[in-house]
Amino acid sequence: MCLARNLKEVFFLISRKQSLYIYLSQFFSAVAFAIRFFPFLLILELFMLVIILLKNKKNLPHFFIASFFIPLIYLVSHISFFIYHPQLSLFLRHKIWMLSWFRGTPVLPGNLLRNIITGRLYDTRGLLTANKEWSPLQPIIFLLALLPLRLSFNLFILYLITFIYFLYVLLLTDGVAKFIMPVFPFLAVLAIKNISIIYSIIRIWIVLKLKPLRIK
Incomplete structure (x- = not known):
């Protein structure tokens, strides 16, 4: 799901110059939905729609047409379910149950930030545990990535997506590291960009400090 979601965002950024890439963006969005439904994907779709309305209205028809990929691929990916349960009502009930199960997952606001x-x-038992995969580089990359330094439009959109996603998983998940993995490549890109600016x-x-003073 991480790869599909990342490709969705990459092609969405490219689609500003070439409208056809919006179809690839929505295709990978559909793949991400099909692999695993994650509520943030709906927020991401809404965010993309807002950006298109504000900055790239010519892509609006393409966006709506390409959005049909999502239900189509989602249903096709569940074809085995319909073989054994050929009723749409049963499928919808199953998905509603899955959403209820997801909502029952413990939520520990702020736990992810402590983890990073x-x-x-x-x-989930309230016991403080160690993340065995943690590295001191993680907080450094994270903090560097969130510095809004000299952002181009595409990087600004990437920054907003990353920031909104982080707020979502910070407040609405249990803080396990897997939730930050989908945006870690983008965090790395933003961090490297900021390192180059700071450098x-x-x-x-x-250079200015070492430059000899001119004597009049």
């Missing part, structure tokens, strides 16, 4: 910064988090600023400062 310290490598420790509370489990250029420091380099200019050093």
Whole structure:
């Protein structure tokens, strides 16, 4: 699901210059939905629609047409269900049950931030446990990525998607590290971009400091 969702966002950014890429974006959105329904995907679809309305209205018809990929691929991916239960009502009841089950997952607001910064988090029993996959690089990458330095339009959209997603998983999940994985590639891109900016600023400062003063 992570790869499909990331490809969806990449093709969405490219679609600003070439409308046909919106179809690839929605195709991978459909794949992400089919692999596993995650409520944030609906928020992402709404976010994309708002961006199109504000900045790229010519893509609006393409967006709506391409959106039919989502129910189509979702239903096709569940063809085995319909073989044994050939009733749409049963399928809908099954999905409603799945949503109810998902809503029953423990929510520990702020637990993810503790996990990222310290490598420790509370489990569902309320016990503080260690994240064995944690690395000191994780909080560094995370903090660097969230610095809004010199963002182009595409990077600004990427930044917003990452930030909104982080708020979602921070407040509405149990804080397990797997929830940050879908945007980790984007965090890395933003962090590297910010490192290059910080380096250029420091380099200019050093050059100015070492530059000999002119004596009049």
